[in-house]
Amino acid sequence: MREQGSPPPGAAQAGRHLDSWGEIAAHLHRSVSTVQRWEKHEGLPVHRIAHARLGSVYATTTELDAWYETRSHAAAPAIVPVGDRIRLAVLPFQNLSGSPDQDFFSDGLTEELITHLARLRPDRLAVVARTSAMQYRHTAKDVRSIGAELGVAYVLDGSVRRAGARLRVTAQLVQTSDGTHIWADTYEQDLTDVIEIQTAIAERVGDSLSLELLSDRHVAHAKARQTTPEARDEYLKGRYVWNQRTPDALRQALAHFQRTIELDPGFAPGYVGLADTYALLGFWGYGILAPAEASRIARPAAERALRLDPGFAEAYATRGFLDYEFDWAWTAAERSFRRALELNPSYATGRQWYAVCLALQGRSADALAEIAQAREIDVLSSVVDYAVAWIHYLGRDYARALQHGVRARQDNPGFAVTHILLAAVHSFMGHAGEALREYGAYDRLRGVSAVGITFRACHHARAGETRRAKQGLAELQKRARSAGASPWQLAVVHASLGDIDGAFAELERAFEERSDFLAYLKVEPHWDPLRSDPRFAGMLRRVGLS
Structure with a gap:
């Protein structure tokens, strides 16, 4: 919907005849489904011509623009103060196809709707990220509770039924403050028209929340997402x-x-x-x-x-x-x-990656501010909790790293890298037993891997268990001969053992191989034994972190 006072779409072409649903939709910057709904339920002035064998439609731009202008002024309640962002969650659409094999499709439709809505008016609409939304699959929670937990004013949910080459999607928009159903619609199309359904739902949401959709972005996004059902x-x-x-x-x-x-x-x-x-x-x-x-x-x-x-x-x-x-x-x-x-x-993964990028440059305050925005969008995400813990760990705030890491582990105990992070946090805090338990949990999830051997060996070196640390180093050296271990892994174990020259020799090889753990040189605690050596400053310059 347009803001009040803006010119109607296509005003410069007033008086022109539009001879198909497609032309009418293009003139109003909406999908065919939306303009057909407007014609059926809201009096959009579309005329029909009955022929001997079939019927056709037409409209004039003069009548359409006059109708649209009237509708704009009549349907512009102030949902939120200008400048604020409305918060919306798209809950998992229920798979009614009769087969769990189709869960990927209902989940995919949910994720694509989240992305579609988030891109349409990012200045006015904040959409909760996928990870948090998916926590409510098959939930029996009341919409008011969901609204409070996610901090959203509205939820969009529905169901998907796929049968052969046909797709039936129901969707409803609900206000979380009192559970009021704003609208409910059913969309039935060929599988080739799934983007048409997504577009129509997005437009209905925009109309309901008095948001003017950005037409160029709306059309470009829909076009870029068109593909075959098989793809x-x-x-x-x-x-x-x-x-x-x-x-x-x-x-x-x-x-x-x-x-x-x-x-x-x-x-x-x-x-x-x-x-x-x-x-x-x-x-x-x-x-x-x-x-x-x-x-x-x-x-x-x-x-x-x-x-x-x-x-x-x-x-x-x-x-x-x-x-x-x-x-x-x-x-x-x-x-x-x-x-x-x-x-x-509203792209939480992008904010998470950006936050880590800032943290690796030593910009801890900026990183924490960015990850806080990711948390706002993805309030229930264990991956965001892990990232928060990681940023605190890189900033040497081990107590807060432990707090967030434990929460991430509780929410998703199968996410292996959380265990390796918690192990390192415990190790640097001097909690030997807890560290070894987390290393064990990591190994159970990933098997005995070079990453696990590396950080366990570093832990033994810090604990003064030199023999066990050297055993880990020997295993890594053996694996390295068959490309089963990276030079950066050998470097951090040498550093933990106090073999500074050995560490720099492997670090040089890691640089030649473009090992990505070198991106962590400036802030990762495992590199601390090397920081006082002048060669370390030179390596920081070479990776752009001086």
Whole structure:
């Protein structure tokens, strides 16, 4: 809906005849479903001509503009003061297809609606992130309770029924203060028209909350998300497993995103999914691929997505992650993150990555401010809790790191990197027993890995258990001969053992391999034994962190 006092869409073309639903929708900057609903329920002036064998419609721009202007003034209640942002949560749409195999589709529709709504009016509408919204799958909680927990004024929920090539979606918007149903609608289309359904729902939300949708962005976003049903299925399956963030799930996601691109090389989200997956596969916390190998594929994929959709916020955020994690290009990373968050301030993952980027530069206060905004959007996310704990750990505030890390572990005990972080926090606090228990939990989830061996060996070295630390180092050296361990891992163990020359020798090899753990040189406590050596300042300069 337009703001009061703004000119009606298409005013310059007043008097022109529009001879199809498509032309009428284009003139009003809305979807066909929305203008058909307006005609049926709100008196949009559309005329019908009956022919011998079929009927057709037409409208005039003069009548449409007059109707729209009247509607704009009549339907502009002040929901919130100008300048404030309305907070909305999209709850998981229920899968009514009769098969759990279709959960990926209902979850995917939920996630795409979150993204779609967040991009339309980011200055006026704040949308709760996926991770928090998904906590309410199959919930029996009252909408008032959900509103209080998430801090939202409205929730959008519904159901999805998929049968053959047809899709039936019901959606309803509810006010959380009193449980009032603002509206409820049913949309039935071919699978090829799923974006039409998402667009119509977004427009109905915008109308209900007196938000003028940004037409150019609205149209561009919808166009960029069009694809075939087969490609969309592969993409949604990829996101479904990617969100689990386990090594096996990431490998499955990779296959789905590769298949997405094979089916539709022009589908921008497929490339972002591919880039996101390679970014995590190369991240030191997983260590599945060498960083240089992961970056070599992830970066072109992110850039391809941006060429296909220059307004794709998530692609900018992915590029920002690649900039700092693998390329140590700190200024470029900030530029990418700021653009991402300008396009979609509700993208919690982008805010989380940006916060870590700031923390790695030693900008702890800025990082905490940014992660606080991520928390505001994703209030129930264990991943955000983990990031908060990590930022406090990097700032040497171990007590707060422990507090947030424990909460992240309670909410998601299967998220392995939380255990490795808590182990390090306990180790630096001198809690040997607790540290070893967390290392054990990490090993049970990931198996005996180079990452686990590395930090356990560092712990033994700090505890004065030199023999056990050297055993860990020997195991890493053995693995390194078959590319099963990285030079940065050897470097931090040498540093913990006080072998400074050995640490710098491995650090040099880590630099040559572009090991991503070097992005953590400035603030990671495991590098502390090297800080007084002049060679360390030189290495900081080489990774852009002097």
